[in-house]
Every structure is written in structure tokens, then in C-alpha cells.
Amino acid sequence: MTDSQQETTVLTSQDLAPAQPSSQLLQRYQDSLMGVFGTPQQVLVRGSGARVWDADGREYLDMLGGIAVNALGHAHPLITSVLTSQQATLGHISNLFTSPTQIACAEKLLQLAQAPAGSAVFFANSGSEANEAALKAVLRHRQSSGKGRILALEGSFHGRTLGALSLTHKAAYREPFGELIGGVDFLAPNDISALEAAFADDDVAGVILEPIQGEAGVKPIDDAYLLRVRELTRATGALMVLDEVQTGVGRTGDWFRFQAVADGAAQPDLMTLAKGLGSGFPVGAMVGFGPQASTLLSAGQHGTTFGGNPLATAAALATLHAIETSGLLQNVQQIGAQIATGLQAIPQVTEVRQYGLHIGVDLADIAAPDLVTTARERHGLIINATGEKTLRLAPPLNLTVEEAELFLSRLTSAIADLTASQATSTASKDHS
Template sequence: MKRQIKDNMPEFIGLREAMELSREQNRENHRKFINPELVNLMGLLNFDKCFVKAQGASLWDKDNDEYLDFLGGYGALNLGHNHPEINAAVEAVKEFPNLLQAALNPLAGALARNLALFTPGELQYSFFSNSGAEAVEGALKLARASTGRTKFISCEGSFHGKSFGALSVTGREKYRKPFAPLLPGVDFIPYGDAKALEQALSQKDVAAFIVEPIQGEGGIIVPPEGYLKKVRDICTTYNTLLIVDEIQTGFGRTGKLFACEEDGIVPDILCLSKSFGGGVMSLAAYTTTEKIWKKAYGSIEKATLHTSTFGGNSRAVAAGIATLEILFRDDLSRQAAEKGEYLMGKLQELQKKYPFLKEVRGRGLMIGLEFAQPEKGLLNRLTGGTVEKLASEYLGAMVAGELLNKHRIVTAYTLNNPNVIRLEPPLIVSYEQLDTLLAALEEICSKNRGFGDMVLASGKTILSSFVKKS
């Protein structure tokens, strides 16, 4: 077989060959065929290593060096990498038809039934899809179809996805502006401000308010105590549906099975994804009440208004069934609460010792670390404000880079607040692994007083690289 399929193009790469590509070969494929500027960005901090094995909270590179994963797939790895029971569940259904639209999938029906047992209140009907953004898209459509209204309210600093509808309710202009105009009728209010919500709903023309119980990409922002309870009451008063986006916070991450349970509230629509597929399969859902579902899709004519080819496929829902079983059996919500309390306490001790660590916040094993910005000194004036600008965009990335390159710990900054790095390890992380992270952070904080020190500690010409790109 001739392996060069197109003229002037490289040869076809088989699976075994792909698994054995060198780091530079991998970079070149991404540079030529995926996203060259992302290759440049990742390369600045050595975020382009080739990992070849993963288990639990650990990763191994080609040199068999072990790394700890405190990023956890942005919350998608609550059960850790390659959980054997999730892999076994997927293997168990290998002879089932994975996709068959001319039938009702018994596995999908079982998962929806189980989910109704786990979710709060009268949430009952679920629609399965493949990603968190798709869950949000479906929730927005459901809200319009069931209320007859068209407007949405979201929060500044929020993140709900990058597909068109989800992006329309995402609260950072950087991601929205290049794709304008987006969906009309979307307004943004400050997160945590119940009075602003009441004012926004006062005309009784809003289909839904969409909100995260904790803003993940906003910088791990925890709202004021009782905020969600006030939100629930206000939405009820003005007949506005409450969509709670638990794509990142759900399935035990914050110490409760769902973060909205902290305030004892029940949303009208709940969006779920990330760790739903056990870190092995891509699985998402929105779930709602019988009343809302039937208003939107309660007739034969409306039954197929919203569908998904791959949503609810056998392998994905098998992983979902196993995930719920493991979460309940191993009481991972409790583990997240206890380990999170331990980690938060130790981090707050570091914060008191080192001014470089400006703030520690979060709940359970969803924690954000914000680092102190540089004072506007001589270096900043000499560079025309460049140092201040670069620090605001890249300080978190530099801390994450030092954790990766010097301590073999994987983290990342939050998308809407790049001065904050997130800690979202698998809920199965050990206390020994938590202590390893704490020791690394203490070393970083003790040696660095700010942005300038981080640049010097990086061991690369990062500052000059960023200046060229700014």
C-alpha cells in the first residue's frame, strides 16, 4: 500500500507509529495541522511534553519520570486517570450496538433513571450529549421552548463553553468579541449580586438565568454565603428558569455530590459533563423536571426537536453508570470535603508566611491560588507598562511552569483569570501527594517575591518571548 496519499504531503501515520512519535515530531504535527500558535504558547513553558502512561493521579513521560496531575482535566478526572472499573465497563459493552437510532438504548434509559436518583429535588428527565458546551446549548434551547421567552441573564466572569450559544452566555469579552454578533437578548450582571439579578428579571421577560455555583474559569470564585438560595427565590418570583452549570463542580468535586446542594437549592435545569464519563468517555447531560420537559417537548411533533447522533451512545453511558456507582460506593464527595479541608488549611498557612501567595479560595478539591501582582516600580516604567501587562496575563502560567518543570506537578491557570492557578486533582488523590504539592509550593513561594523573580527562575528567555508577542 502506498502510504503517501496526497502529493506534497507527508506519509500516513498508523496508530503504533503515532504512539511512538518523538516530542519534536509531535510538535511538528500540531504546528502544521492543528494550531501553530498554540504550539508556540505551550512550548514557552515546556507544556508540550509527551506523556505515555496515566493511572490515578499520576502521569509518566517517555523517560518514565512520574508527574502528579493537579489539573485533573479541568475537573474531568474526579476518578483519576484510567480507572480500571470504568475501562472494564466500556469493555463490557463492546458487543452492544454503540450507535443505533432506530431503537431505545437500554443503557441510556438506565443511566437516566440512576441520574434522577442522584440529582436533587424533582429533576427527572435527562438529555445526553458529548460535552459541557452541548449540555449548555440544550439547556438554553429548553428554556426558550418551555417559557416562550427569549432573553437570558448570565454573569460577568462566567464560562459556559465556546460553541455559539454557550459562548453567548460566557462572560469574558476576549472569547466573545471575535465571533460577534452572538445570540441577541443576553445581558450580564456581577457574579454574587442578588440585587442585580432581581433588577434584571423585573420585567418578567427572561427565559433563564444561568450560573455556576463556583466560577471555575473566572478564577475559582466562591459567591457570598446564601447567594444561590437568594437566586432560587428571585427566579421563582419572576417565573424565570434557573440553569445551574455544574459541568466543573459536579460529581463530588466541591465536597457535595452537586455544589448547589451546599445552599440546599434545586435548579430547574442542571448541566453536567466533564467527570460524568469517568475520565474515559466523553459524556454530558442536562436534566430537568417533568413539567419543564413536557412544556418544551411534550408531543410527538416536538419529540425530535433536539437530538444528538452520538449522545447517549452505549460506551459513554456504560462509563456513566459505572461512574455514579463508584462515586456513591466510595463516598468520594466526603473524601473531597476532607482532603479539601486539609489542603486549604495548609495553603492558608503558606499564605500567611509568603506575601507572594495573595489569596487561597475554593471549596473541596476545587481551589484557586492567586499570586501578588508586581508593584508599579522602575522596571515597569522603563518598559512602558509592559511588565505590569505581562504579569497580569502570565504570572499564573509561570508558577504553573515552575511546578511542572522543577517539581513535576501539572497545574494550569484559569481561562478568565490567568493570574490564578487551579488545583483540581482527582478526588482519589492521596494525602502524601497533597503534601508533595504543598512542599513544592512552599519552595516556590519562599524563593519568589513576584513577577521578576519568576522570570529569572524560569530558566528560559520567557520575558523576551512574551514581549515579542505582546
């Protein structure tokens, strides 16, 4: 073994990127990275379970989970061991070859989704990429069927790549880039009359929607609406695409959200997944239900170099195994209900939308972004604001009873702290 090989075997990430105080690291960030995210809130250096530590040694309870990504929390021993052993065996092979983990992961997803014979999976690297694949499938169907329109929903978020952005409703995300993919119409969520009117001319190629809109503040699409979408798409030959990037892989207490709708009667033609699928390792997937949906894209019409590589699918397999064998679907339901009950007892909380550990919280009298800052800086709590008065929670699926109580305690203290600060500020202004 050469000296360079020996050195490589003993190097760690800390050797390559030694720790410094947060202030120095944030300055280096601003000097070297593009500002598309603004200035990061903290520099995080370590995690364990539902807790993380910053470069200055402060500990936080992570109730956002990397935005619904860290399904098993930070540094889960199973994920760590599987990724380590897989990298030591076979890390990447390109899409010219396959691997046992890729095949087994696809089979497991089809089993958990209760997909019919002839169903199949396409692996990608992210939710946006999974939605790009789904959109390309819909565009193929649009071309072959001659139907021109694709329906999405107001309040939707499907990603920031060009195709996914075309399906994302928020004007601030879309308008800076001019013309996107044409023929996309946005409908009001849960308005069945508007949905039926959109199908009246028999010109709809596909409908894509999230069963619960995460970026909009964890807002559900009614079961009746989802079932009507399924009826209309079947009757007209249009495709139904469910974006379960946030809601899939146990987040809501079912493997996939559509399974909670009339015993799976809203099973789509295509379903997209990512976020929690790899417990922090980048992996996305598009699931085609049945042979027709699974053959919309033929050889050479789509691809990815990294998607579905041995590391990504090993991480996904380990995640699915841990959720299945550790009773985490039940834990998600129980801990989610515990958190919802505690939140409803807080006077400043006006509404709680809780679906497993996918939770939206509406507030009165205080601004959600201010609460996020106060909770993080003064009470060691990581939460997320999706609007001026709305919080989103997406903690690890293995959150414990004790951690849920700690969250409620820290959030209550943060609200009291912020309310007191606002009262003092108001009194000071009145006095002056």
C-alpha cells in the same frame, strides 16, 4: 478469521501511534493540527491514578485532572474494565434506539439529584453541548412566554459553541465572532439589587449561572444570591439553569453544588453536567427537574447522534458507582481541607477558595503563569493558571493524603525556585 481481522485484534494504540521524543511529536503536532490551543505544554503518553508520564519518560503529579474531568484519575481499573466489556458488547447504536446503560444512568442521576417525579435527562457529549440543550430549552420558553431577556453573570464561562458562547462573558472569547444570540444581559455576580432590578419589568425568560465560577478562578456565587434567583424565577415563571459542568459529580464534596445551598432549596429547573461524569470519556447531560422543565424540548426539537451511547453511559455509570461505593465524597472534603490548610501556610498565597477539590489560589509577588511553567518543568507538577495571579486546582477525587502532601511539597519548592530566579534576575538588572 481473516489475516486483517487477526491483525486488528492484536494492534494497540502504541502500534498505531508509536512513541517518539517530545520534540519530534510536537513538531508533528504543529504540522498537522489547527493552532487553536497554541503549542501544547507536553506530549503525555501514559497515566496512572494522579500521575502522568510524558514522551520523554518524565513523571508528573496531575493536580488539574484534565480540567476537572478525570474524577477517578488516569487508567482507573473499573472504568477500563467497564469500557472494555461494553465495547465488546455494544458500542454505539444512534439515537434511534436506547440501551440498558443509558436508562440506568439517567435513573441514577435523577436519584442522586433528588429530582421530583416527572424529571428527565438528556445526554450529550460535552459541557458545551449540555449548555446548548439548556439554552434551546430557555429559548423555547422565551418564545412561548413572550419574555425576551436571558440573564447570565459577568465572569461566566459556559462553553465555546455558538449558544454557549452567547452566555459566556469574556469579551476575548466573544468579540472575534460578531453578533451572537441576542437578548442576553450580564449581571455582576452576587449583586442582589442588580438582580432584582433586572426582574422589575417581568421580561426575563431565564437565568443561567455557575454556582462556582471555575474559569474566573473558582469564585463562588453566594447562597443568598442563588436563593434569590430561585425565588424570583419561581415568582415570574422564568427558568433557573445551573451550569454544574465543573462543580457536579462530587467535585465540591456534594453530588451537586446546589445541594449544599440551604439543603437543596436552590434546586434549579435545569442543570447541566459533563467533565467528571465520564472520568475522561466524553459525556454530558442536561437534567430537567419536574415535568414542566423536562418537556420544554419535544420530539424532533433537539438531538445528538453520539450522546448517551452505550459506551458513554457505561463510563458515567461506573464513575457514579465508584464515587458512591468508595466514600469519595468524604475523601474530597478531607483532602480538600488538607490542601487548603497547607496552601494557607505558604507566604506567597494571599487567598484560598476551597470547595472540596475545586480550589482557587490567589498569589502575591509571583505570576501564576510563570509558576505553572516552573512547577511543570522543574518540579513535575501540573497546575493551571486562570489569571495573572490565580491558580486553579481540580485533581482526581480519589487523591490520597500522601499525594496531597507531595503536591504541597512540590508547589512550595516551585515557588521557592521561581522566587529565587526572580531575585537573581532583579539583582542582575540592578547591577547592570
